[in-house]
Amino acid sequence: MHPFDEITVDQLRAAGSTKWTMFPDAIGAFVAEMDFGVPPAVADVVRTAADTQAMGYLPAADRAAAKRATAGWLARSFDWQVPEDNVHLLPDVLSAMRIAIQRFTPPGSPVIVPTPAYMPFLTVVPALNREVIEVPSILEEDGRYRLDLDAIDAAFAAGAGLLVLCNPWNPVGRVLTRDELTDVAEVVDRHGGRVFSDEIHAPLVLDDLPHLPYASLDARTAGHTITAVAASKGWNIPGLKCGQMILSNDDDVAAFAPYATDAGDTVGLLGGRAVVAAYDKSQDWLDNVVTYLRGNRDLLVDMVDQIPGLRISPVEGTYIAWLDCRELDLPGGPAQFFRREAGVALTDGNLCGAAGEGFARLIFAMPRPVLRKALERMRAAVIGR
Secondary structure: HHHHHHHOOOHHHHOOOHHHHHHOOOOEEEOOOOOOOOOHHHHHHHHHHHOOOOOEOOOOOHHHHHHHHHHHHHHHHHOOOOOHHHHEEEEEEEHHHHHHHHOOOOOOOOEEEEEOOOOOHHHHHHHHHOOOEEEOOOOOOOOOEOOOOOHHHHHHOOOOOOEEOOOOOOOOOOOOOOHHHHHHHHHHHOOOOEEEEEEEOOOOOOOOOOOOOOOOOOOHHHHHHEEEOOOOOOOOOHHHHHHHEEOOHHHHHHHHHHHHHHOOOEHHHHHHHHHHHHHHOOOOHHHHHHHHHHHHHHHHHHHOOOOOOOEEOOOOOEEEEEEEEEHHHOOOOOOHHHHHHHHOOEEEEHHHHHHHEEEEEOOOOOHHHHHHHHHHHHHHHHHHO
């Protein structure tokens, strides 16, 4: 038995995260975090901080170490050579997205969000008094999604200034290929647009595919991209709030320089030190997690096949499953139905954009016996309705 299999629902509820306390009578599968704890090196950081009462601001030396660790991880993992000074520490990916919109796009210009999308992409933009242009992506017969490049092109032509690119793609599980990314670059370059590339799930590629940082493709993409990465998904430390924004051209570095200090001061000591522990000392832990997630993904595919009328998009990366429930025509929507009838808490697909109507998002980064129980409950609810 794998050690992750031994983690119980009672232990997860006792830990107190939103995922397991918002619906105390349901299996939590709606918040994108893992149920596998954290790497020992990260736990040591937190334990040492408590023992030494180190809860203050992040010192300059630790800030530099976190930037250096990020650059080293990008080089080792993706052969992307990023100068340390081009790495900026921010609390999370959405902080980087706000900066990309406010600092690197024309004032008032709309933002293109391909859908289905990570839910906050559709709320952060209007909160900044910008229009969201939803571009529904193309769903192939095999359940894979591809970007609608013609619609993205039209949105840029209509005045949009920024494309939000999510790769690996939350919630549909795609890992975009070099050809796909190059096609995106041609559209963006033709209109002089910008790209915000959310690559937070880059450590979690499950198939034998490379993750290709969009900005690393060529001079064009380096010139028009702001990239966000983090250790929060791969090493399960979202609560420590230390993401990284990567600037990949000299003009952007210069333009952001007056704001860099204030932006970086929003990161705490624990988060900065945890980034070093994750990137520099916890690759083996991540490898073990990815192997376990592959097994969960395979179980998920097998069991979804046993639920009449339910389909799943192929999951190439992330620990997120995108379930097509349209054929079931579930009353109140999929999330409400499965929460009420199966005791499984999912995210309703309509929160991911209009293209998500009739779908549901399921987080499968949980102990395998718990995942099996969730899917058994869902199958019984569908068959018994």
